[in-house]
Amino acid sequence: MMRSVLAIDMGSSSIRGYLGIRQNGQMRLTEVHRASHQAHVTSDGSVTWDLNHLIAEAVRACEATTRHLGKAPDSVAIDGWGVDYAYVDAGGAVVGPVYAYRDRRGTLGRQILRQTIEENTQFSLTGVAPQDINTCYRLAHMSTQANELPGDTVMFLQDIVARAILTADITGWERGDDPGPWASRGVASTSSLVGIDHGGWVTEIADAVKATNHLPALADELTVIGHRGHTAVVRAGSHDTACAVYSLDMQPQDVFVSCGSWAIVGAVAPPVIDPAVTNEATTDGANRVQVNLTGMWLAQECRRAWEAEGHDVSFSRLDALARQAASPGFTFDPSHPSLSQPGDMPRRINDLLEANGEDRIEDIGQILRLINESVARSIGQAVATIRRLTGADGEVHLMGGGTQDPLLVDLLAQELGKVRVAANEASALGNLLAQLHVLGVQKDETDAWLCSAGIGKTITPTSE
Secondary structure (H helix, E strand, C coil): CCEEEEEEEECCCEEEEEEEEEECCEEEEEEEEEEECCCEECCCCCEECCHHHHHHHHHHHHHHHHHHHCCCCCEEEEEECCCCEEEECCCCCEECCCECCCCCHHHHHHHHHCCCCCHHHHHHHHCCCCCCCCHHHHHHHHHHHCCCCCCCEEEEHHHHHHHHHHHCCCCCCCCECCCCCCEEHHHHCCCCCECCCCCCECHHHHHHCCCHHHCCCEECCCEEEEEECCEEEEECCCEHHHHHHHCCCCCCCCEEEEECCEEEEEEECCCCCCCCCEEEECCCCCEEEEEEEECCHHHHHHHHHHHHCCCCCCHHHHHHHHHHCCCCCCCCCCCCHHHCCCCCHHHHHHHHHHHCCCCCCCCHHHHHHHHHHHHHHHHHHHHHHHHHHHCCCCCEEEECHHHHCHHHHHHHHHHHCCEEECCCCHHHHHHHHHHHHHCCCCHHHHHHHHHHHCCCEEECCCCC
């Protein structure tokens, strides 16, 4: 029996549609849609997302899939980054700006909430380490600016897109019904509003940020949200890292590294309360202990700055320049607070180098080399932390956009001894696999396909 499933994977710089067709024990993956997007800095310095653009591109992905198949797929699911949300009215329409996790409101709200609930108490209740990006902090800031939230309900971005998919005009799709608001457990677990067992909202924190009456019911992953004709709209992990981990052929003691805009290092293990780590839910209801680091977002921001200056910023040229450049002989902290905001990243990095007593670097290739080496070093340190705190002493699985960067992969192999490089677009693959399981395909069948397909390869350091 043929099954067709569509994964819509939202990243911080692009939104992609991947069609998976399973037939005769095999699966074929096809990218059917890709569009760029980015956070916008407004005139008052706010950092926002264009959610209407994301919804429109998700609809285009659905329509591209229909053209490819000649019919609507059997299912569709949305995944994306964590913590970001919007306020919606009773009909699901977005109310007010959609502030991004890098917006200053997170920093301000963190200062506000710690006056009511100590940060170590927040951490112990939720398992989520206090970071400026946490959902609860922007809610805390809003609670001081108005008597009530601007919309009826808080929903996470990927849930809003999934809800829109059920009701939007999509060529070739039957009509769907609005299921009302919900919060997918996978992405909700990143918010610092859900209990450490991922079981329910933490009333103490929700009350403190005046959101108690605005939070929807939590919904389990691996469930159906609703139907449009024969097409099921599915919760398939919701958070991109959860989806990526779901795609891995991991043993219980293995470690994962997801390196894209963010670099996320972790293991599937019981919750750990330690300042070095945070905890989030897996697709199938377990817990990920992980370290959240800045990844190749720094290179993405540099590329934007160089493009604005008129440089050739084709990926092939930048990759070649980075590989040819000599190592600066030092690294910096990619997660330094001075690098957290978008805009003129080459200058920001050089300002940090100067503050650290290092020479400024103007050569594009050497800046990129420095970023790669610094990200690899920080990931290596995080792997050591995860091993120490969880006892996970197994293989390291590398996934995410960083797997397409040969220099980064080789640097990580040098840091860690070796790495196992997972499938390209692991988040989309995990999303697709979860949908198949919801549709009734047995996990041992998809595991057998993963094994026979030979997805993943072990990389050892080169002599470079």
